[in-house]
Amino acid sequence: MNPRAGSRRFRAIGTTAEIVVTDPSRMDIAERVLREELCAIDEACSRFRADSEISRLHERAGAAAGISPLLTEALSVALRAADLTGGLVDPTVGRAVRDLGYDRDFDRLDRDGTAPAVPPAPVPGWWRIRLDAERHEVVLPRGVLLDLGATAKAWAADRAAARAADATGCGVLVGLGGDIAVAGRSPRHGWGISVGDDHARTDPECDPAVAISCGGLATSSTTCRAWQRAGRAVHHIVDPRTGDIPERVWRTVSVTAATCVDANSATTAAIVLGHQAIDWLTEHRLPARLVSVDGRVRTVAGWPAD
Structure with missing residues (x-):
């Protein structure tokens, strides 16, 4: 520097x-x-905090939910990245990442997990998320877990x-x-x-x-x-x-x-x-x-x- x-x-x-x-x-x-x-x-985006806004959003999946301007922008950024990369970067990978064992802050992660592996499957897909950025409102399909770590x-x-x-x-x-x-x-x-x-x-x-x-x-x-x-x-x-x-x-x-x-x-x-x-x-x-x-x-x- x-x-x-x-x-x-x-x-x-x-x-x-x-x-x-x-x-x-x-x-x-x-x-x-x-x-x-x-x-x-x-506070808005962590999937490791039960009190984060994104964790509360998971609990309201399946219906329109109001979200903060900050989470609105974070989701907009994630969906733009998904669009620009043709889905190679996708915010709906949350369940897949969790199934690999990444279910807490990396500093606290068990580096030698012995739990049986979960068979992988394609992620739900970013296009299933319905975001109205002007109204700060989103519909997250049931069963979808978001992971904004890539963005x-x-x-x-x-x-x-x-x-x-x-x-x-x-x-x-x-x-x-x-x-x-x-x-x-x-x-x-x-x-x-x-x-x-x-x-x-x-x-x-x-x-x-x-x-x-x-x-x-x-x-x-x-x-x-x-x-x-x-x-x-x-x-x-x-x-x-x-x-x-x-x-x-x-x-x-x-x-x-x-x-x-x-x-x-x-x-x-x-x-x-x-x-x-x-x-x-x-x-x-x-x-x-x-x-x-x-x-x-x-x-x-x-x-x-x-």
Whole structure:
């Protein structure tokens, strides 16, 4: 990062939250904005909290339900991602992810679950959700469990970065796990970001780095949020077409885009697509770096070589 920048890190929403500012004197303001955003989005979107708005929505499935403007926007973002990816990113994967054993915050997850595996099945489908964004009203079909994990964290990074930049009047970077968003005036040479793909490596200086001055960068991994389920290695990304994890072709996929949520949607779609990801990312002109399970690196659409 820029040597003048100040930064802080803390645990939130099951991951490491980081905020960096170009004016260290504005750090307290920026951190307060980030914490407020994460708290509000967790209260609205967490499927692990019985008191979250999305959990209460599950209890009202089958009938029109009024929802907050924040959850309305979160659902709109998720449905847009589903539409743009042709359903490769689908918010109705909640039951499938739960059946794989991801039924609580990752920090509290049993990493060696012995419960019998549930046979996978295609997810219900995002098109079944009827959202009236103007009226803040949604109809969720009975039996559908929502999981906004593929979009909500990246969207939170976008929102927090924009709000913090506005509140501080300086450049801001927000990182939430592998989701990074920047806003405001960037450092002279952009925000330098390490793009790691080997989570066993302890020296980040060995990782390649890129610089961005606007938008977002996301990295999705099949090794970071992974665990055992009935003796089988599984991870948090589900193929909506099968309700199971996709074939493990890529260890990580990193993408830059106009927003962090668009970048994250693309990385998730690429993991699901497997061998077809290169052509899909090239067709959509999304700069990307893909690392295969055996460590080979592929770059597309202008992503610089390591």
